[in-house]
Amino acid sequence: MKHVLITGANGYIGQALARAVAKRLAAKEIQSLTLVDLAFEEQSYHYEPGLRCISGDLSDETVLQAALTPVPDTVFHLASVTSRLAEENFALGLRVNIAGTVSLFEHLRQQEQCPVVVYASSIGVFGTPLPQQVDDNTPVAPTLSYGTQKRMVELLLADYSRRGFLDSRSVRLPTVVARPMTAETALSSFASSLIHALAAGSTYECPIGPQGWIWLLSLPSCVQHLLTTASIETVRLPEGRVWNLPAQRLQVADLVQAAKSRYGRGADAGLRFQSNPQFDRQFAQWPPLTTAIATQLGMQHDGDVKTLIEQALVS
Structure with missing residues (x-):
């Protein structure tokens, strides 16, 4: 992990993850950290050489090109319209959770670097009613737009990885x-x-x-699991490249x-x-x-x- 990109970096989980990775940048354990979100609060992060905050929509070609320079070897894709907004505004959910995500993946594919991509999926893929027990093999049947969109991206990422375009890992976050x-x-x-x-x-x-x-699951534990996920050797990843976080x-x-x-x-x-x-x-x-x-x-x-x-x- 040398050049890291975090999308949705001004969100609840994104801010905590960005702070953790920024510490690694300050310690010179990584070379660059690029944070992308629609906007950032002033002085959200202490300046460090190699740290960039890019404000804008990932569906904007200019923003996306800037986010992918330097070429990242590790991407944490957290940017999304959350469950409430995805349910209230179907078109917005599609544009951000599907179209924006596909655009990001396509640009990464075209860079031909096969970066590690950690995707923040959700237990929303399971839907309701739920079975008596849930494990990593439980069939998914989302009953909200958000869960449906998350499952679509899980499948797409697995295919990108099968074809050698990306090295993906989708983790289903609980609350x-x-x-x-x-x-x-x-x-x-x-x-x-x-x-x-x-x-x-x-x-x-x-x-x-x-x-x-x-x-x-607490936020600190979630951040640690995302970082761990990025560091897992490819040969240890499960079939389908998706699992539930504890x-x-x-x-x-x-x-x-x-x-x-x-x-x-x-x-x-x-x-x-x-x-x-x-x-x-x-x-x-x-x-x-x-x-x-x-x-x-x-x-x-x-x-x-x-x-x-x-x-x-x-x-």
């Missing part, structure tokens, strides 16, 4: 916590808002009940109890439950999860609910 409460762009963001509200003892109306089952399967009540133990009995004083049938179907009925491939590759979830909460709230 990653804890997003800022002002950033509920994903339908699953309620879990992040719940954790923030419990930590602050503030008012929050949770759209699923206390008995709802969810899969959670996650803790927890009930909402488990989060509440852990927060009360950590922040005091009043942590849930402002918590109310207002069950939403759509959320119950899509986000509150996750069955037991087995992630054999991730385990074999050295990836684990946060360990226990207390550690998850502490990791999730690391600033």
Whole structure:
């Protein structure tokens, strides 16, 4: 890994990943880091030689050409329209999640360097209703546009790799916590808002009940898994080049109890439950999860609910 490109670098996961890779740049472990997103906040990153922030849409040829100079040997493709927006604006989801992604892959193919491409897919590919157990071989049947688009890209990436154009790895992210409460762009963001509200003892109306089952992974653990994924030797990759990232399967009540133990009995004083049938179907009925491939590759979830909460709230 010498020349790294991160798309969606100003997003929730993208910012954390960019900070981690920027440390490697500062330590001269890599030679260049290119960050691309629609816009960046001022002084988002400390200046380092070899660090570039490119603001613009990847569907813009000028932006894409700039992003691919120097030619990257490692690409983390995080740029996407999230679940809420993809459902509300179908055309936007297609343009960003499919057309923009295909354009990126085609430009990488034409550079004839076969870079490592780490693609942030989603457990949204499974859809509903879910089987009694989910593992790496569970058939996918997405029931939201976002999951459908993610699955389309998984298949396309596998074909690019089969033909030797790219060295791809698609990892299916569970709900990653804890997003800022002002950033509920994903339908699953309620879990992040719940954790923030419990930590602050503030008012929050949770759209699923206390008995709802969810899969959670902290942001620091997610970033580490993405970096690990990029470093895996090609010969160790599974057939299909796609796997589920590990996650803790927890009930909402488990989060509440852990927060009360950590922040005091009043942590849930402002918590109310207002069950939403759509959320119950899509986000509150996750069955037991087995992630054999991730385990074999050295990836684990946060360990226990207390550690998850502490990791999730690391600033």
